[in-house]
Amino acid sequence: MRNYSVGIDIGGTSAKFGVVGHDCRILCRRSFVTSGTMDQGQMIDFIVSGIGTILHACGLTPGDIETVGIGVPGTVRYGRGIVESSPNFPTWQGFRMKEELTDRLPLQIAVDNDAEMAAVGERLAGAAARYDNFVLVTIGTGIGGAVYANGRAVRGRDGTAGEIGHIVVEPRGRRCGCGSSGCVEMYASARAIVRYYRAHSRDNSEGITAEEVYRRAIARDPSAQYAFHRMGWYLGVAMTDVVNLLNPEALLFTGKVSRAGRFFLPTVKTVVDERAFRLPARGIVYRRGKLGDDAAIIGAACRARH
Numbered sequence: 265m266r267n268y269s270v271g272i273d274i275g276g277t278s279a280k281f282g283v284v285g286h287d288c289r290i291l292c293r294r295s296f297v298t299s300g301t302m303d304q305g306q307m308i309d310f311i312v313s314g315i316g317t318i319l320h321a322c323g324l325t326p327g328d329i330e331t332v333g334i335g336v337p338g339t340v341r342y343g344r345g346i347v348e349s350s351p352n353f354p355t356w357q358g359f360r361m362k363e364e365l366t367d368r369l370p371l372q373i374a375v376d377n378d379a380e381m382a383a384v385g386e387r388l389a390g391a392a393a394r395y396d397n398f399v400l401v402t403i404g405t406g407i408g409g410a411v412y413a414n415g416r417a418v419r420g421r422d423g424t425a426g427e428i429g430h431i432v433v434e435p436r437g438r439r440c441g442c443g444s445s446g447c448v449e450m451y452a453s454a455r456a457i458v459r460y461y462r463a464h465s466r467d468n469s470e471g472i473t474a475e476e477v478y479r480r481a482i483a484r485d486p487s488a489q490y491a492f493h494r495m496g497w498y499l500g501v502a503m504t505d506v507v508n509l510l511n512p513e514a515l516l517f518t519g520k521v522s523r524a525g526r527f528f529l530p531t532v533k534t535v536v537d538e539r540a541f542r543l544p545a546r547g548i549v550y551r552r553g554k555l556g557d558d559a560a561i562i563g564a565a566c567r568a569r570h
């Protein structure tokens with residue numbers, strides 16, 4: 265019986281594989297190291313061998329697997345499963361990932377942007393289950409997003425909709441990797457938090473990460489708390505546009521930085537309440553995703569099935 269699916273969440277430094285049952289629970293998982301130098305052929309080999317490893321670890325055979333879903337950081341033409349480009353993997357231009365995997369694995373395969381996969385996961389088995397209108401924001405090294413309106417994912421003509429990280433919050437601000445400048449990704453991602461902390465504390469010691477700033481915020485370091493407040497302010501400015509544009513019921517935050525939500529979500533809410541139209545701002549639910557780092561794995565596994 266084909267009772268399981270494999271969900272894969274590919275990142276610039278690691279890829280997480282999970283075997284997921286029909287109940288959207290992860291049966292077992294493995295994480296493997298990736299690198300930005302991996303080209304298209306290497307990634308196909310990596311995925312095929314990773315699936316073999318995890319099936320073996322779970323005591324399953326390929327006959328137990330119904331579908332494989334893959335979440336990719338970057339721009340994906342999701343209908344055809346083509347990765348147009350990925351900032352983490354510079355050689356992935358027009359990468360026909362779905363087609364190439366279908367040649368190697370006789371299974372149903374889905375390829376989509378990682379934030380879209382996380383939104384599917386949260387919708388099917390997490391914090392978004394009750395909302396037909398919500399926006400999911402992933403915050404880590406970069407900022408990604410996915411939009412649901414009237415119960416359906418909003419994808420746009422090419423499937424690229426939801427790039428919330430590139431809402432401009434400082435028109436003449438920092439240069440962004442996307443080619444524009446002043447994108448919220450430059451002001452509210454992990455790197456920005458470290459930058460604010462360094463400037464405020466004058467602590468220029470090596471190796472301070474956003475996670476370390478979070479630990480210091482818990483320990484009541486005022487510079488650390490300030491860093492999250494400042495990041496939350498910029499995020500709130502971007503969310504004001506989102507709220508005015510889409511009138512969502514909920515704003516869901518996921519990704520590594522979202523763990524520090526209690527230090528920045530109140531600021532996000534304050535800024536939205538101050539700036540957005542009053543009716544759409546009223547009663548918005550601000551919360552962290554429920555599935556944590558598993559959201560994209562679960563979404564990817566379930567995506568191909570639905």
Ligand SMILES: [Zn+2]
Pocket residue numbers: 429430440441442443444445447449
């Ligand atoms: Zn940008």
